[in-house]
Amino acid sequence: FQLNNLTRGTTFATGVADNGIYYANYSTDFSSFGVGPLSAAASAAIAxxxxxxxxxxFEDMRDGDYDYNDLIFxxxxxxATPAPVPEPASLALFGMGLLGLGLIRRQRG
Known part of the structure; x- marks a missing residue:
């Protein structure tokens, strides 16, 4: 994973070390970042x-405190679930109904 700061021209990446120090870290456990629990709103959204x-x-500076909790995503x-597509038979039945309504209206008019 990599984050490019286009304004400063810096890159923070996991798996890439500069003198053995990583600038981004990842985990499946939020508590491993040591910033306390998620807010109620964030917990509800993630649930x-x-x-x-x-x-x-991410660490905010290359020579920061290396706690990787300055910016967490x-x-x-x-x-994505595709929208259901009507069956051809349903469309034909709907079309026949519209045609029937048109014929009834024409006969009355």
Whole structure:
């Protein structure tokens, strides 16, 4: 995982070390970042996610305190469910109904 700060021209990445120090860290346990519990609103929102959550924490400076809790994102793979497509028979029946209504209106008019 990588975060590019375009304004400062810096990059923070997991799995890439500079003198053995990583600038981003990830975990499936939010408490591993040591910032206390999530807010009630954040906990409720994350509980709604359908899959496992991965938290990615970034260090704000290359020579910071390396606690990786300065900026934390929660990621969850979400699969979009496609809208149901009407069956051809349903469409044909609907079309026949519209045609019938049109014929009835024409006969009365």
């Amino acid at each position: 709604q996610l359908p899959n496992n959550v991965t938290y990615v924490g 929660a990621f969850s793979p979400v699969v």
